[in-house]
Amino acid sequence: MLEVKNLTKIYNDGTVALDDVSFTVEDGEFLVIIGLSGSGKSTLLRCINRLIDPTEGQIIWDGKDVTSVKGAQLRNLRRQVGMIFQHFNLVNRSSVMNNVLSGRLGYVDPWKSLLYKFSPEDRKKAMESLQMVGIEDQALKRADELSGGQQQRVGIARALMQNPKMILADEPVASLDPVLAHTILGYLEKLNLERNITVMCSLHYLDLVQRYGTRVIGLRDGKLVWEGDNNAIKKMSDAEFKNIYGEEAERVSAGSLTGGEV
Amino acid sequence: MASRKIEVVEKKNLVSPPVAVIISVLFPGLGHVLIRKLNRGLLIMASIGTIIGLFLWRIDLLAHRETDFISQYLKALSRKGFFIGFITLAIVILWLWVARDTYLHATRKKKGGFALFAFILVMFFAIGWQISEIDLKKAVTKFPDAWPPLSKILWPWEAAFTRATEELSASTEILIGSEDQGPPPIPVEEPGKPYLRSTPNFGKLSSLDENNNVIKGTILHLTGKNFKPNTLTQIWWFDALGNEFRPRQDGKYTSVTTDDKGNFEYDLVMPYRLIPPSAEGKILNKVEARQVTEVGSLIPADPLKLTFSLIIETIFMGMMATFFGIILSIPISFLAARNIMKGSWVTMLIYFITRTVLNIIRSIEPLIWALIAVVWVGLGPFAGIVALTVHSIAALGKLYSEAIEGIDHGPIEAIQATGANWLQTIMFAVIPQMIPPFVSFSIYRWDINVRMSTVIGLVGGGGIGFLLVQYIRLLDYKAAGIAVWFIALTVSILDYVSAEIRNRFV
Ligand SMILES: Nc1ncnc2c1ncn2[C@@H]1O[C@H](COP(=O)(O)OP(=O)(O)OP(=O)(O)O)[C@@H](O)[C@H]1O
Ligand SMILES: [Mg+2]
Numbered sequence: 059m060l061e062v063k064n065l066t067k068i069y070n071d072g073t074v075a076l077d078d079v080s081f082t083v084e085d086g087e088f089l090v091i092i093g094l095s096g097s098g099k100s101t102l103l104r105c106i107n108r109l110i111d112p113t114e115g116q117i118i119w120d121g122k123d124v125t126s127v128k129g130a131q132l133r134n135l136r137r138q139v140g141m142i143f144q145h146f147n148l149v150n151r152s153s154v155m156n157n158v159l160s161g162r163l164g165y166v167d168p169w170k171s172l173l174y175k176f177s178p179e180d181r182k183k184a185m186e187s188l189q190m191v192g193i194e195d196q197a198l199k200r201a202d203e204l205s206g207g208q209q210q211r212v213g214i215a216r217a218l219m220q221n222p223k224m225i226l227a228d229e230p231v232a233s234l235d236p237v238l239a240h241t242i243l244g245y246l247e248k249l250n251l252e253r254n255i256t257v258m259c260s261l262h263y264l265d266l267v268q269r270y271g272t273r274v275i276g277l278r279d280g281k282l283v284w285e286g287d288n289n290a291i292k293k294m295s296d297a298e299f300k301n302i303y304g305e306e307a308e309r310v311s312a313g314s315l316t317g318g319e320v
Numbered sequence: 321m322a323s324r325k326i327e328v329v330e331k332k333n334l335v336s337p338p339v340a341v342i343i344s345v346l347f348p349g350l351g352h353v354l355i356r357k358l359n360r361g362l363l364i365m366a367s368i369g370t371i372i373g374l375f376l377w378r379i380d381l382l383a384h385r386e387t388d389f390i391s392q393y394l395k396a397l398s399r400k401g402f403f404i405g406f407i408t409l410a411i412v413i414l415w416l417w418v419a420r421d422t423y424l425h426a427t428r429k430k431k432g433g434f435a436l437f438a439f440i441l442v443m444f445f446a447i448g449w450q451i452s453e454i455d456l457k458k459a460v461t462k463f464p465d466a467w468p469p470l471s472k473i474l475w476p477w478e479a480a481f482t483r484a485t486e487e488l489s490a491s492t493e494i495l496i497g498s499e500d501q502g503p504p505p506i507p508v509e510e511p512g513k514p515y516l517r518s519t520p521n522f523g524k525l526s527s528l529d530e531n532n533n534v535i536k537g538t539i540l541h542l543t544g545k546n547f548k549p550n551t552l553t554q555i556w557w558f559d560a561l562g563n564e565f566r567p568r569q570d571g572k573y574t575s576v577t578t579d580d581k582g583n584f585e586y587d588l589v590m591p592y593r594l595i596p597p598s599a600e601g602k603i604l605n606k607v608e609a610r611q612v613t614e615v616g617s618l619i620p621a622d623p624l625k626l627t628f629s630l631i632i633e634t635i636f637m638g639m640m641a642t643f644f645g646i647i648l649s650i651p652i653s654f655l656a657a658r659n660i661m662k663g664s665w666v667t668m669l670i671y672f673i674t675r676t677v678l679n680i681i682r683s684i685e686p687l688i689w690a691l692i693a694v695v696w697v698g699l700g701p702f703a704g705i706v707a708l709t710v711h712s713i714a715a716l717g718k719l720y721s722e723a724i725e726g727i728d729h730g731p732i733e734a735i736q737a738t739g740a741n742w743l744q745t746i747m748f749a750v751i752p753q754m755i756p757p758f759v760s761f762s763i764y765r766w767d768i769n770v771r772m773s774t775v776i777g778l779v780g781g782g783g784i785g786f787l788l789v790q791y792i793r794l795l796d797y798k799a800a801g802i803a804v805w806f807i808a809l810t811v812s813i814l815d816y817v818s819a820e821i822r823n824r825f826v
Contacts, residue, residue: 107737137739147730151752160748164739172747213734220738 059084060106060224060256065115067101067280075101076112077280083258083273085223088250090271091260092284094303097277099260103226106258107139108132137164140217140255142246144229146209150202154193154212157201158184161219180219187215191245207238214245225249227259231266239263243270268292276302337426344422348415351422360425364418367440371414374447375407403450410443469797476801480624483614488547490514491558491608494540495522496595501602515545516609518588525605526592537590544609549582551611558606559593567591576609584609623799626787631806633701634783635814638770641705645712645769646762652678652713653720660724674717681714686772690781701782708769708776716765723757759825763818770814774807 060083067076075098083089091099104110106117108124116125124135140161148157162180163171170176176184188194191211196204201212210230217225227246231239243259247270250257261267267274274291276284284302286294333340333355344351348368352361382404383395397404417436424430490513493504503522509515523538547553555574558564566573569589576586588607595603620628654660656678661671689707697703727750735749777785784803791800 109733109737133739133741135739136737139737141734141737143730143734145730147734149731149735149749149752150728151756152748156748160735160740161738163735163741163744163748168741168744171744174747216734216738 059120061116061118062102062106063116063118065102065105065117066113067098067105067110068113075280076105078115079277079280079282080115081275081282081285083256085256086250086254088247088257088259088270088272090267090274091258091277092262092264092267092274092302093260093277098280099277100228101280102277103141103228103258103260106224106226107136107141109141133164137220138223140220140222140225142210142213142217142225142227142230144232146206146213148201148209148212148216150200152201153197154188154199154201154204155181155184155197157212158187158197158215158219161187161216164220184215184219187218188212190218191215206234207241210234210238210242211245214242214249218249222255224256224258227257229260229262232262236263239266246270278302278304333426337423340426341419341423344419345415348418351419352425355422355426357425363437367437368411368414368418371407371411371440371443371447374451375411378447378450379404400450403446406446407443410439410446414439414443469795472797473801473804476798476805479796479798480621480802481618482621483618484616485612486615487610487612488514489608489610490516490544490547491606492516492518492521494518494590494605494607496525496560496603496605497522504604509545512546514547514609514611516607517543518607519543523590525590525595528592534592537592540588540590540607542584542586542588542607542609544576544578544584544586545582547578547582547584547609548611548613549578549580551578551582551613552576553578553584554610554612555586555588556608556610557591557593558608560595560603560605564608565591578611623791623796623802627784627799627803627806630777630784630787630803631810634773634777634785635770635810637701637704637773637776637783638708638766641708641712641769641773642762642766644705644709645716645765648709649713649716649720652717653724656717656721657724659727678714678717681710682718684711686711686776687779690776690779694780699780699782704773704776704781704783707781708772711772712765712769715768716761719761719765720758723754723761726757727753756825760822763821767814767818771811774811 062082063080065076065079066074068074077098079098079102091102093099101110105112108127112125116123118124119135127135149160152160156174159174159176159180162176162183166176166180185194185197188197191214193204193208193211193215196208196212201209204212213230225246230246231242234242243266246257246259249255259270261271268288268291271288271291273287274284275282278301284294284298335343335351335354337355340351340355342351343354347365349361349363349365352358352364354361379392379396382399383392386392386395393404414436417439421430421433421436490507492507495501495503499520499522501522503520506517506521507515518540520538520540523540526537527535529535542555544553553576554566555576556564557567567588568574574586574588576584578584593605652674655670655674658671661667686707689710690704693703693706693710697706731749731753732745735745740748773781773783773785774788775785777783777787778789780786784807788800788803788807791797791803
């Protein structure tokens with residue numbers, strides 16, 4: 059269980075990106091975060107694996123406060139949390155295999171890994187991860203030779219290498235077309251259901267939110283303004299919707315952008 | 321439909337149009353300023369001021385001795401009529417043009433307009449032509465002068481190879497003086513060996529009278545035998561001290577061609593030689609007949625051998641300089657990368673200082689660094705390496721730091737998120753991104769360094785350039801041509817190789 063308590067993040071330039079946000083995520087949930095651009099979704103996700111240090115508040119994971127862990131403990135936290143990015147963040151010039159293997163870096167002997175040496179078991183696991191996302195035949199290609207959808211699958215395979223208890227996905231499908239979006243989210247859902255991996259995912263398309271999320275939280279200007287389960291989001295009133303996305307927002311269906319996002 | 325007047329708020333002129341024109345005639349550009357065309361006015365003032373200044377300077381150079389301006393101007397006009405006349409006319413036209421421009425702008429009949437400045441540009445061009453002493457006529461008419469050295473440089477290969485030579489010679493001694501001093505023995509003829517005898521084998525050397533007229537010496541009848549047939553044979557003279565020289569007869573070096581049997585006859589006038597005052601008693605000189613023939617196959621001549629060894633030196637100079645440059649610039653490049661140094665004001669200060677120093681070092685040409693290095697570590701390749709290294713550090717430091725600034729932060733974040741430590745993040749996310757620009761810039765620099773090391777010898781920094789200037793100073797254009805060819809060859813091969821490597825890596 060992940061408990062976020064009174065989380066606040068103020069950037070150095072004074073931007074308040076998160077403002078007293080509190081919520082809980084049960085193990086095995088598929089939590090979707092919605093909100094306008096700039097509402098703090100990325101900031102929230104990055105606070106959880108501590109790519110960003112929160113200014114105030116607590117993040118308690120399995121009863122342990124991870125807000126201020128450092129060094130080896132921090133790396134230990136991070137390796138249990140896979141992360142998937144909007145722009146995939148693969149190392150373009152490295153092979154697909156090396157990108158996937160880099161997911162093991164938190165587990166292996168640091169000195170050996172510096173020479174790109176990985177054990178046969180790790181390599182086998184990497185092939186299995188690639189199989190799981192259906193691109194094992196691309197293993198030896200350079201990452202930037204792959205299509206966007208394939209690159210995101212490499213991203214998922216890399217996260218899988220971490221044996222994650224939780225996956226953070228920051229707009230994983232925002233730079234992919236809608237058909238691919240379902241494929242990618244399908245993989246996340248599969249991991250969520252079959253391996254009981256908790257997923258926290260920020261999304262823009264409302265139909266995707268309704269289809270995949272078991273629970274949804276809405277952010278606006280860094281504040282938590284909405285929280286509900288899958289049923290609640292389907293029944294979300296216009297007033298609630300506008301509360302999240304602003305007055306000008308229009309509710310649009312399947313495949314197009316939700317209001318406000320230009 | 322109600323028409324709405326578009327109101328353009330225009331600041332009022334400070335003076336009326338006629339006044340502006342008059343002021344402009346008195347002081348070009350000031351009129352524009354007063355009708356609130358500040359930029360145009362200042363630009364006109366600066367241009368006309370500069371043109372007149374340059375013009376006066378050229379006049380002064382052309383007529384240095386004259387004292388008052390009028391006579392200076394007339395003298396200059398007589399020496400460079402076309403140029404002085406043209407600029408004078410252009411200044412007058414410009415003056416009137418500016419006045420007209422003032423009027424048009426003052427009465428709002430015109431806005432902007434670039435023709436005036438185009439005209440100013442043409443004037444600068446004309447003055448520039450004169451200052452830089454461009455002389456196309458000379459370049460064409462004097463071209464034949466360039467041809468002899470140029471042709472030798474373009475096709476120097478006769479000087480590249482030689483053959484070993486073989487010498488065949490025989491000599492006989494000559495007594496300076498009269499017969500009663502006892503002439504030397506006549507050499508004995510041996511079969512198969514070249515043989516030379518002289519009749520007589522004594523006599524008087526040529527000498528000079530009070531009016532410096534030559535008084536011819538005794539004529540020696542030389543008989544040679546057993547030489548190579550039909551071959552040019554040189555006649556050499558050895559004085560009492562053993563100094564050899566080749567006498568001239570009728571303006572030509574003395575020589576004779578042997579007949580079918582290898583024999584010759586030749587009449588040699590005893591040459592003019594000073595007899596050392598210390599010489600006492602019997603003075604014996606020597607005459608020698610000598611055949612020099614080329615034997616064997618072609619072998620590389622000295623210029624070729626030297627060029628080859630110095631080309632190798634050059635390539636290695638470039639390589640060593642690049643190597644040191646890379647090693648030293650890598651740490652420096654981090655100090656000059658904004659994204660690395662933006663943490664605090666202290667690091668930002670270091671960043672700015674590093675950048676500035678790098679820029680200064682880079683803006684000083686390697687040739688000038690070589691001059692400094694020669695003073696520092698002495699003549700030779702090491703000075704060249706020092707010079708090129710210093711320049712490489714600055715150039716590479718800048719390029720590398722820009723590569724560092726350009727790296728994508730995304731992969732770094734992703735690798736950190738897997739739980740990797742700092743070193744692992746560098747190895748997996750930073751280094752792969754850095755390799756292509758680093759390789760590409762390093763090879764590019766190697767290319768530049770080898771090219772630079774071919775000229776750095778001009779100032780004593782070692783390498784092929786050193787040899788090249790020496791050959792040119794000795795007017796040995798063929799040898800220089802060999803060096804030039806090798807430089808061209810090396811540089812183009814290197815160009816090709818570096819392009820290939822870059823394609824593979826990037
Ligand atoms: N490194 C930073 N320094 C200063 N301000 C930042 C930084 N990163 C983000 N912000 C600001 O914090 C706020 C929240 O940003 P965040 O990236 O979390 O929004 P988001 O919801 O992910 O938006 P998007 O949907 O566009 O990705 C924004 O106002 C943003 O400008
Ligand atoms: Mg974001």
